[in-house]
Each structure stands twice: as structure tokens, then as C-alpha cells.
Amino acid sequence: MEEVKPSAVEDKAAAEEAVEERVAQEKTEDSTAQNKETEEREVDVEREMEGEVEVVTPCPTESHGLQGTIKGHDLFGYVGIEAVLDQMRRKTMKAGFEFNIMVVGQSGLGKSTLVNTLFKSKVSRKSCSPNYEEKISKTVKLQSVSHVIEEKGVKMKLTVIDTPGFGDQINNENCWEPIVSYVNEQYERYLKEELYVNRKPRIPDTRVHCCVYFLPATGHWLRPIDVEFMKRLGKIVSIVPIIAKADTLTMEERQEFKQRIRQDLNANGIRVYPQTEYDEDPEDRILNDKIRENIPFAVVGTDKEHQVNGNKVLGRKTKWGIIEVENVAHCEFTNLRDLLIRSHLQDLKDVTHNIHYETFRVRRLNESNLTLQPPVSTVYCS
């Protein structure tokens, strides 16, 4: 009888959950009541750790302010629970993590520039192909480019999936199909790996964690092609729509445009990230509501720097002024960056893994009548 260790999980997200569970279990042994707030704080700290500079470890003598918790200084001696977080952090940094982002939109909307600006490196397809030509391709061909970028000891394998040719033809019917196929293929690949008898300790994750959809700044409404695309893809991947090249809209026009887009999204039943159904708790809901009131973000991207008031800033210089990309009064690039990288990166991966992938998996398994009930020869330990 073969025993598979319960802690042999591939994905880091699952590993975290497992650690969380263990920590929580230990806590229930110590305290009489579950302290959900502590868990949340730990989750927040973990999130912070992935992309941020400082790691704040909770002070052992800090009062939690709730009944039923045995505070650190009440314990006889120091157990050292917080050290688990340290261990996890070290493991994360050693292992690094993957993030796959897809950019979709017509030619010339600034997809490559935005991706380069977001990750402050030349990670787009444009920057990496030696003979890159800005030609409109006749069919939609997905192309992905991977880089490992490192910040403060944390390594990230970033894969940018580009979709040249989308929406560029005269007849764009079904131009979303290659994209839908690609997303499903990655889920399929992961599913296969998951079903193997001898599984890899870390299944390579090529699933699309986030799809950034570029809307041209027309100022009117969503176009039919936008609706068609987001309707279909919104069901299988987390879509983050943005208004591209937004420096052609005044502040008023921007607000009106966003409002109309949100109305259109509602009217067509399109759910974009962060989806209301996946808010885990009231705190999340408040945070995400703020984001939802503001999407789609109006962004401007550039890799050029200019001098403004003695500082070097990323910006676009025109005859009437300099548009500062990282200035919130000018555009919402920082909001987008914070959403995608600083606050919701892990959440994007979680939603992809726990919701989109699971939906796919259930459907696939039902379709092919595969079950995980093993045949006689191999037994999974439950």
C-alpha cells in the first residue's frame, strides 16, 4: 500500500494553505476560540511578503484585543509560532514563484509598453524579438515570452502572453477562439499533470492568472468586439479591463466613459476581476468594492524618463505638458500596478487555481467520466 504524504503539494498556494491549516490547528489546541482575525493578519502578512519591501512580523506581546486568545506573554515561555512565517518566507524566496499574464487588444494600444512599464524591465515580445516588425498579422497567434525577474531576493518567473492580430482584421468574427483555446489548453495541461501517478513536486504552472484587456479610449461605450470577448473569456479567466492610451481623455470624459463601461459590463453580465462572488470576507469586500468602483483603470505607459521639478519621472512629453505615468492625478497606472502586483498578485493566482481551474476540472472530469476513485492497483491516501 503506497502512501502519499499529505504534505506533498506542488503549488505554493496550496502549500501556504497547508501551513495555515497547521498553524490554525495548533492554535485551536492552545486557545478555546478560533481567532479568525489572527489568521487574516497572517494571510495579509504573507501577501505582503511576496512583492513588498518590508516584512512586518507580528510582535509576540501585541494584544489581539479579543477574548479567548492566549496572548504571547501569557504562555509559559515562548513557543515560537511566528517562526513558521519566517520559514515559509525563506522557502518562498528560494523557490520563487510564477506569474502568467496575458495581454489582449488591438495593435498599437500600448500592450508591450505597458507590460514593460509594469515590471520595470524589457519583458514584452517586442523587446525580445530580434527582428520585430510592427506588422498586422493575418491570424491571431499567441506568443509567450518568459523572464525571471528578481527583487530583494525574491524571484519571479514572469510569462507574458501576447495576442497579436486580435481585432485587427476587417472581419474579426471568432478572433477570440484561439485565445479561449489557449486558456483551456493550459488548464488541460495542469489537469493531466495532476492526475499522474508520479506527480512532479511542483507542477509547472502555465495557466493564465490574469488577462489584461485593452480598451481603446474612444470615450463612448464598449464595442461589440469588447463585449463578445469579455463575455466568453470572463467565464474562464480573470479579466482586468483597462483604458489604454488614456491621455486623450479629459478627467470628465474619463469618468463618463468608465461609468458607461461599467453599465455595459453589467448589462451584458460580464464579470471582471475582482469578482464580487469571490470576496472572502467583509474586509476583502470593502477593499475590492473600492477597486470595482474605479475600474477600468485609465492608464498611460512609457519607458522614457523626463525631468520634472528636479526629479526624474516616467512620462510622455508633449508640447502642452508632461504626462507623468506614476502620478495618480494624471493617470491610474499606479493603481493598476498595485492591483496586479503589490496587493492582488497572490489573489489572482488563487482565484485562477481555486475557482477557474476547479470549474474547468469538474467539467472535464464529468465530460470524460474520469473519477479519482482509483483502480485497484494504486491507492491514494486520503
Next chain:
Amino acid sequence: QTLALEKQYVGFATLPNQVHRKSVKKGFDFTLMVAGESGMGKSTLVNSLFLTDLYKDRKLLNAEERINQTVEIIKHTVDIEEKGVKLKLTIVDTPGFGDAVNNNECWKPITDYIDQQFEQYFRDESGLNRKNIQDNRVHCCLYFIPPFGHGLRPVDVEFMKALHEKVNVVPLIAKADCLTPNEIKKLKDRVREEIERFGIKVYQFPECDSDEDEEFKQLDKELKECCPLAVIGSNTVVEARGQRVRGRLYPWGIVEVENQSHCDFVKLRNMLIRSHMHDLKDVTCDVHYENYRAQCIQDMTSKLTQDNRMESPIPILPLSTPDVETDRLIKMKDEEVNCYVIMGNITYTG
């Protein structure tokens, strides 16, 4: 001595003044078509050009309504008067163009419209009462190229090629305030190169006469080098540099529509209204309309030889003896066509 000099002149040097006076009394008319996808700023530009608000009560369609929308042709007519001169301006709008997922042949309603105006003029011209012919022919088509792309898209190329032999096509780069000066230059170079490569015959500015003054020649040269013109329009007046100007207010600065270092709006307005309106009309009459007419006649005559029964927009004499009469008719039409080819070189005044 002055009397003697006066006696030497015939006096027709006053003709231009007479024409001028008559024109002022009669007024001018001009039909301008605007084409391009939704949200390119066409309406705003038209309002800026003619200092009007033609689209006050317009309702924008939302995505659901636009899924089933076809390309429409909508006309707005407005009478503008300035310094005693009247202009009857007709704007032909083409909502729905290029907005659908499948835009195959989305220019067909537009080419059909232009042909219809030609056909109507052809009928009127060949009719018996030619006193009050209404000229609804399209004199100029402004085509708005999005600034977002890297050059011409397939739909841009196909549209312009479908129209370049029917109307004066003037390509514009729309919403130019999202481009830096370098980007504008790159895009213009790219578009010019692609226009040549694809054989698109956009409206060509006529050559300057050798006796024009240097300033005019310089302006003309600058205009030609600037094409396609990168434009910005505005419906609002803002305060800039101590003046009230048409512009767009951003957190990072103010774009002035009439500031030549910001965009080519002034060049477009000057070209369209102040210097080239007449030439646009002439080219429409002498080239595009004549092409249509010659083609029409040719089609008709070839049909006549095939079968003796046909519908024609122009009066055809009843045929007594089929073959002899047909031959005579063909000969007559041929002569007519040739006549126009010869006469095309004479310029008419007024």
C-alpha cells in the same frame, strides 16, 4: 490724359469683381463627408471647424444596440454666414462604419450614397428643366485614422481604395493629443509610405501657380509636407495663456486646438475652407463626376448594343429603325464623351 487711357481699356478686367458680387449674392454650397470608427472625434472636429454645434442632441448607442447596427448615412445641413457671404454646408455622417465585429464591405452604403448623388445629378443635368439643380454631390471625404495603431489598418486601406476614385479623400490622424511630436512624425511617415505602397489616390493639392507670392508658396509647401494632418477638436472653451481658446483641459496641461505647434487643425481649416474649397468642388465636378458619367454612358451604350430594351436615366430618342438608329446614337454619345474630354481642359469661372 487719364481719359485717353481709359478709352484704351475694354473694361473686362472688372469681371472678377462681378463674379465676386454674384457669388456673394448667390452663396456657396459645400458637402463634406466624415468617415471613421466611433469615438474618433469626428463630430467634435466638425463642430470645431465650423464653430457650430451640429450634434447637440445626439444619443450615443451602447454596445448592445450597436451589435445589430448597420452603417447609416445621416445628413446635417446648416447655413453659415460670415461677412455677408453665405455658405450652405452639408455634413454627411456615417455612423456605424467600422464598429461591428465583422466589417466586411462596411463601406458599401457609403459608396452607394456617393453614386446615388452622382446619378441624381446626371439625371438633373440631362433633364429639361435645369434651372434649379441641387448639387448634393460629396465634395470631400475626411477619413479619420486612429492614432492608436502603427499605421494603416486593413479596413483603412480597403475603405480608401473603395472611395478614392469617387470622392476627394483627405486622410486625417484623429485625436492627435495622445501622441508626442515624435510619434506623430513616425505615424505620418508610415501612413504616407503605406498610401503610396497600396496605390491609394488621396486628394492632391494643386501645384502653386508660378506667379503666386512667396508666402503663399511657402504655406502650400508646408501643407503638403504635413499630410496626413494630425487633428484635435474641441467643443469647449478654456482659458490658456490669458486668453479664452478652444481647447482641452488636462491635469498635465492645456491643448489648444488652434495652436499650430499642438496640432494641424488650423492647416485643415485653412485648406478646407479658406484656400481649397473651390478646388475640391472643381475636382469633384471635373474628375470624379465625369468619371462616373463616362462610365455610366459606356455601360449604357454597351447595353444598347446588346439588347434594344433598357432603362436609362437620360433621355434616349425613340428608335425607328433599330440598327441604323442605334449606330447613330452610339456615334452621338461617343462624340459627346470626346467633347467633354477636350472641354475638360478649359476652366470655367463661377
